[in-house]
Amino acid sequence: MNPKSLEALIVDRSFGELSPEATELLDAYLDANPQMQELVSGIEEALSVTEMAVSSRPELFREDVFDRTDDVDFGSKLIAFPGATWLKAAAAFALLAVAGAGGYFAGNRSAVSELSSSFGPAPTSLLSSSTPGPWAQYRIASGGIETSIPTPSTRQEP
Amino acid sequence: MIAIKQPPNLEQLFRETSADLARYFSRRHGGRESADDLVQETFLKMAQSIESGKRPEHLRAYLFGIARHVSQAAWRQKSKDSVLEDSVPIQSIAAGDSSDPRVDAACEMIDLLPALQREILDLRFNQNLSYAEMAEALDIPVGTVRSRLHNAISLIRNRLAEDNPDTL
Known part of the structure; x- marks a missing residue:
């Protein structure tokens, strides 16, 4: 068991914050690991000394030491932040990312189309093979590569 | 119902x-x-x-x-x-004057803790509030109460161990 978790459980048990089932499990674990007894007694002593310190020194807890304006508790604010809001923010980012990526690729594709229309026919790999072109077309037939040169009747003027 | x-x-x-x-x-x-x-x-x-x-x-x-x-x-x-004429300056009190050096060491450590952790210690040890009650009183999550309390106890324990490594 992680020593920090064990320490936390021992403190919880001392404060009576552990369920009976969890207390039983913890006790069984500590019985099986007698070397942990040192840790247990250390924590119990720390708790007892802290209790004495808190009750004997009220001045440590006076209002003027609680300058709360400079004690911004970022950790708790993050934890307290509603989960639904995080989800909404994540969904909005995802939508933005998808929209951005879509726009980027759409822009690239239209750039290719524009290029092809400006500089003549594009390479066959970029154009749909179903579109009849004025150039020699190649197709793979069962017997090998066939070459067909369009006849004047089939040639389409650009 | x-x-x-x-x-x-x-x-x-x-x-x-x-x-x-x-x-x-x-x-x-x-x-x-x-x-x-x-x-x-x-x-x-x-x-x-x-x-x-x-x-x-x-x-x-x-x-x-x-x-x-x-x-x-x-x-x-x-x-x-x-x-504020009847108030006592904090600095003069925070210095250790207890008969138990362990209590003095704990006070010195508490003195270094942020306000929220001190409030948690005060509500726990002085008012005996549970984690859930402290969370409601301080308007923070229970997990924060638990982690801050554990952290404070751990710091105090380490401080005591530094002062007397044989006992802790």
């Missing part, structure tokens, strides 16, 4: 908690002078809150939450009015 929460019995609550609240205020303000007034103000605010329909889950925790705000407001007002 719909359970309708009845308004709490304020008289009984006052009987049960007014002494604790007075102690809370006197610790916060360094004397009993204004503690009784602040207790009255806290219960007045509690009554107003209940009258407006609020039904808190943990009455005692809710009361301490109000007390915390009342205490802050009173201190600010006091600071404005500069009526």
